[in-house]
Amino acid sequence: MTVTAEPTDEDKASYVAAKAADARVNVELETEEGMTLNIGPQHPATHGTLRIVAKLDGEQVLWAEPIMGYMHRGYEKLVEMRTYPQVTTLVNRIDWLGSFANEVPFILACEQLMEVEAPERAQYIRTVLHEMGRMAHLVMFLGDMGVQIGALTPMFYAMRDREFLLNQIESVTGGRFHPNFDRIGGVKDDLPAGWVDETKRIMKKMASFCDEMEDLLLGSEIFQQRTRGIGIIPAELAQLYGLSGANLRASGVDWDLRRDLDSPMAWKHADFKVITHVDGDSFARVWCRLQEVRESAKIVTQLLDDLPAGPIMAKVPRIIKVPAGEAYVVTENPLGQMGYYVISKGDLGPFRVKIRTASFSNMSITPWLLRGVYVPDIVTILGSLYFILGDIDR
Amino acid sequence: MIRLSSADTEAPDEAIETDERREAQLAEITELVGDAVVESHIDPGHELYLRIAVDQWKSVHRRLRDDLGYKFFEFLSVIDWMPSPYGKSEDATADAGVSVTTIDDPGEMEQGYAGGDSRFQLFTRLVDIFAGSQGVVIKADITDPRDTDEPQAQSLIEVFPGANWHEREAFEMFGVRFTGHPYLQHLYLPGAFEGNPLRKDYPLLARQVKPWPGIVDVEPMPEDDDSTDDDSTDDGAEGGDES
Numbered sequence: 090m091t092v093t094a095e096p097t098d099e100d101k102a103s104y105v106a107a108k109a110a111d112a113r114v115n116v117e118l119e120t121e122e123g124m125t126l127n128i129g130p131q132h133p134a135t136h137g138t139l140r141i142v143a144k145l146d147g148e149q150v151l152w153a154e155p156i157m158g159y160m161h162r163g164y165e166k167l168v169e170m171r172t173y174p175q176v177t178t179l180v181n182r183i184d185w186l187g188s189f190a191n192e193v194p195f196i197l198a199c200e201q202l203m204e205v206e207a208p209e210r211a212q213y214i215r216t217v218l219h220e221m222g223r224m225a226h227l228v229m230f231l232g233d234m235g236v237q238i239g240a241l242t243p244m245f246y247a248m249r250d251r252e253f254l255l256n257q258i259e260s261v262t263g264g265r266f267h268p269n270f271d272r273i274g275g276v277k278d279d280l281p282a283g284w285v286d287e288t289k290r291i292m293k294k295m296a297s298f299c300d301e302m303e304d305l306l307l308g309s310e311i312f313q314q315r316t317r318g319i320g321i322i323p324a325e326l327a328q329l330y331g332l333s334g335a336n337l338r339a340s341g342v343d344w345d346l347r348r349d350l351d352s353p354m355a356w357k358h359a360d361f362k363v364i365t366h367v368d369g370d371s372f373a374r375v376w377c378r379l380q381e382v383r384e385s386a387k388i389v390t391q392l393l394d395d396l397p398a399g400p401i402m403a404k405v406p407r408i409i410k411v412p413a414g415e416a417y418v419v420t421e422n423p424l425g426q427m428g429y430y431v432i433s434k435g436d437l438g439p440f441r442v443k444i445r446t447a448s449f450s451n452m453s454i455t456p457w458l459l460r461g462v463y464v465p466d467i468v469t470i471l472g473s474l475y476f477i478l479g480d481i482d483r
Numbered sequence: 484m485i486r487l488s489s490a491d492t493e494a495p496d497e498a499i500e501t502d503e504r505r506e507a508q509l510a511e512i513t514e515l516v517g518d519a520v521v522e523s524h525i526d527p528g529h530e531l532y533l534r535i536a537v538d539q540w541k542s543v544h545r546r547l548r549d550d551l552g553y554k555f556f557e558f559l560s561v562i563d564w565m566p567s568p569y570g571k572s573e574d575a576t577a578d579a580g581v582s583v584t585t586i587d588d589p590g591e592m593e594q595g596y597a598g599g600d601s602r603f604q605l606f607t608r609l610v611d612i613f614a615g616s617q618g619v620v621i622k623a624d625i626t627d628p629r630d631t632d633e634p635q636a637q638s639l640i641e642v643f644p645g646a647n648w649h650e651r652e653a654f655e656m657f658g659v660r661f662t663g664h665p666y667l668q669h670l671y672l673p674g675a676f677e678g679n680p681l682r683k684d685y686p687l688l689a690r691q692v693k694p695w696p697g698i699v700d701v702e703p704m705p706e707d708d709d710s711t712d713d714d715s716t717d718d719g720a721e722g723g724d725e726s
Contacts, residue, residue, distance in 0.1 A: 158671035165656075166680055169567070170687055201529060328612065329548075330645035331556040342612065349616045415595045417530060417608060417620065419557070430608075432562065432595055445558040445608075453648045482671060 123151055128467065130159050139478055141455075141471075145464065153459035153467070155452060160482040165442055172437040173199055173273060173409050180429075181267040183446060184480040186229055188258065189215075189222040190422040192271040195442075197353065198418040198431040199273045202411045206353055211275035211401045213392050216355040217288075218258065218270065219420075220385045220392075224295060225254040226423035227378045227385075230475050231302050234375050237472035238315045243306045250298045253291045260284060273409055275402035285393050292386040299383045307376060316371035320458055320470035323369065330457075331450035334425025335377040336474060340369035346421040354420070358395070359388040371473035378475070410437055424448050424480055448480035502527040508617055509533075515550055516543045524596040530620055532597040537623040540605070541637040541663075544621070548642055553609035553619065559639065559649035561625075561657040562604045564592050567683040599624050603634045603657060607646075625659060638664040656681035 123146040130138040138159035144151040164183065168176050177192045184191055193215060200206060207215070232247025255265045260281055262268035270277050306312055322332065324340040337344060345363040347356040364380040366373035413435040419428030425447025434440045451474055458474075459467060505525045512533065513520055519539040524532040535543050547553040592602065601624035610618040625634045638661035639646040650661045651670040658679040661667060669676065678685050 158669075158673075161671040163680060166687055325554070326644075328554040329556055329643050331558070331643075332645075344612045344616065346616070413595075414526075415530075415532070416526075417618075426557075428557070430558075430560070430606075434593070441562055443558065443560045443562075449648065450556075450558075450645055453645050457644070 123147075126464070139476075139481070141459075141467070143459065143464075143467065148463045150459050150462050150464065150467065153456060155455055157478075157482055160478050162479075162483065164483045165444055168439055168442045170438065173411055173439065176439070176442070177271055178267075178269050180444070181269055182479060183444065183483055184226075184422065184424060184427070184448070184477045185266055186226045186477060187222050187423045187427075187480075188225075188264070188266050189218045189262070189268045189270060190226075190420070191427065192269070193219055193354070194418045194420045194422075194427055195429045195431070196271045196273055197420070198416040198429045199409075199411055200353070201416045201418060202414050202431065202433055203273065203405070203409075204412075205274050205403050205405055207275045207403050208400045209355075209397045210279075210399045211403075212353055213355045213358075213396050214261075214276050214280065214401065215271060216359075217389050217392050218261065218268070218276075219354070220389050221254055221258055221288075223423040224382050224385045224389075225251050225258070227382045228254070228295075228298065230378055231306065231375070231382070234472050235306050235312075237468050238312055240306070240309070240312070243302060246298070246301060246305070250294065253294060257284065257288050257291060272402065274405035275400070279401050285396065289390055289393055292390045295386045296383060299379055299386075302379055307372075307379065313372060315465075315469050316375060316473065317368075318370050318372075319466050320371045320462065320473065321369045322454065322458065326457070327369075327454070330454040332425070332454060333447050333450065334421065334423075335364075335374055335381060336425065336451050338363065338365045339373035339377045341365055341367045346419060346426060350419075352420065355392055356388070359391045361385075361388050361391075371469050374473040374475070408437070410435060411439070419445065422447060424475060424477060425451055427480075444483055446480045446483060448476035448478075449483070452476050452481055504615070504617065505531045508619070511551065512547070512619065516546055519543050522598045524598075526596065530618065532620045532622065534597040534599060534622045534624070537605070537625050537636060540623050541639060541642060544607070544609070544639055545642045547609060547619075547621075552611045552613065555610040555612050556643040556645045557608035557610055557618065559605070559607045559646050559653065561653045561659055561681075562595075562606060562622075563602060563657060563681065563683045564594050564599070564604065565602050565683045566592060596620075597622055601625060603659065605636050605653075605659070607639070634659045636661055638662060640664055655679065658682065 123144050126143045126145050128141040128143065130140040140156040140159070141153055142156060143153040162182075164179055167179055171179065176195060180191045180195055181188060228247050228251045232244040235241070235243030258268065259265045261278070261284065262270040264270070322336070322340050324342050327337050327340045327342065343363060343365050346352070348363055361384045364377045364384065366377050411433040413433055415430070415432050417428055417430045419426050426445070427447055428445040430443035430445070431439050432441045455471070455474070458470060462470065502525055505527070508531055509523055509525065513523075516535070516539070519535045519542070520533055521536055522534040526532070594600070594604065599622065603625050604622050605625050606620055606622040608618055608620050610616055623636070625636050634657070636659060638650055640650065640663065647664075648670055650664055651667060653659050654661060654667050655669045655672050655676070656679055668674075672680075
């Protein structure tokens with residue numbers, strides 16, 4: 090492990106070769122095998138910096154390979170050097186649109202190891218914020234999906250209505266994107282005065298936003314032609330690749346951890362539908378996410394209706410030491426399943442944290458999925474898989 | 484040999500918790516691939532941990548997938564159980580209660596649930612969606628503790644195609660070679676990156692104390708100046724009435 094050692098000639102040679110390979114990909118336009126198309130790293134469809142190298146035969150993709158790492162920040166190494174309360178600040182940045190939802194599985198894993206359970210009110214507040222994070226995330230997705238096929242209008246509607254959600258999240262947590270609000274044993278603060286009524290009003294607005302989008306975007310003939318029957322993922326293969334969230338449910342797998350997993354969070358007190366679709370194509374994935382916004386609005390309204398009174402923090406020591414052990418907690422996050430495998434040695438900080446992010450597994454199917462599709466469909470397929478680069482690269 | 488350890492055998496004075504669902508799950512798995520299971524552990528109400536022989540890594544996964552329906556591939560990764568020789572951070576000694584490890588005394592290597600006796604452990608988690616989404620964490624020791632440079636394991640890519648990127652990540656971060664992987668290249672890191680960053684003996688340079696490269700304190704600090712001028716250090720420390 091010589092990090093600071095001088096590179097040998099051999100290393101230099103391999104580095105030059107790697108660079109040459111990269112360069113060749115950029116300039117090699119027409120060969121006998123076909124043309125190389127380089128998409129990204131900066132492309133609106135990539136939600137960050139993702140590069141896709143596709144080998145084309147005419148308009149058809151022979152193979153495509155995503156090239157990642159432009160945003161790798163090494164969170165699994167960084168959290169080993171931090172104390173438990175410091176970790177939430179970091180993990181907020183993994184899936185930046187999911188904000189609060191990133192913190193939840195980690196905190197739950199710590200609570201499981203410490204055998205602490207947050208009070209009921211805290212669980213309700215967590216779940217409400219988790220769902221609002223999901224809605225803000227998916228509303229953004231719906232607007233963005235319009236942009237992928239060249240329709241700008243849905244984006245403006247989405248941005249307008251997402252603002253209501255972000256304002257509500259901000260007025261509780263103080264942060265629009267990185268709340269850092271979840272604590273081991275509860276949440277940082279109680280809800281501000283008048284927040285519950287205002288949020289309920291906004292949930293009604295979100296339901297009407299879904300109606301609007303259903304007409305404007307999903308009802309559009311162009312949109313349907315661009316997405317129906319495109320990028321079909323079979324249910325069996327989706328499982329083997331570890332796809333989760335709406336991508337899996339759009340392939341007909343009826344699996345939602347909010348309903349199926351016994352979690353301390355308050356989902357069990359709400360009555361909601363798990364949305365599935367049988368088609369497994371791009372349209373099904375968009376449709377599922379749209380309906381999920383509706384269901385989330387229902388969950389939030391129900392939970393706010395019977396929000397219990399009481400404390401928002403359990404009794405936890407001031408200096409948090411997590412007993413030795415291992416815990417894996419996974420929750421249904423906006424992009425799919427996000428889990429933290431926390432290994433503790435009884436210290437102030439974790440020994441090792443494996444972060445299982447949804448986008449990483451969701452994206453790993455792209456080399457299979459993009460084979461044989463036409464070039465314009467690359468963008469709609471990637472858009473409908475919906476990933477956040479920070480969630481892939483960690 | 485099958486050693487089964489569960490929570491009640493380990494901590495008899497705790498409230499006896501049994502997890503019948505996971506006991507049944509374990510019984511089902513040991514019936515199928517019992518000869519490969521080295522050790523198991525049940526965290527009641529939470530998780531089932533298995534440790535299997537590494538030479539049957541692929542076949543166990545294949546049988547769990549085909550015969551028991553563990554079709555959902557959650558993740559694959561590696562644990563480096565070696566205590567970090569660098570401690571927690573630059574100010575590790577100041578953190579109250581942290582068991583500070585220094586380079587001289589890295590502490591004992593101690594594996595987690597389901598035991599183990601090697602530095603690197605491979606682990607995956609599989610889920611059976613249609614059996615109440617029950618999951619299982621499968622671990623395997625992948626090296627003899629004496630030779631840690633080139634840990635090897637079978638690639639799962641034929642069983643779970645989703646293991647592709649997970650194995651590439653484990654390869655670059657821990658230096659584990661997966662035999663049978665068709666394209667074992669760096670996933671995140673640049674091609675010529677040296678070292679395996681998630682190994683415990685790879686320092687996180689941003690958190691190491693680096694000496695200032697230039698000359699430190701060309702002139703003495705003003706306080707030092709005063710105290711050297713005054714010979715009586717006691718008066719100098721109180722200081723206020725003199726100036």
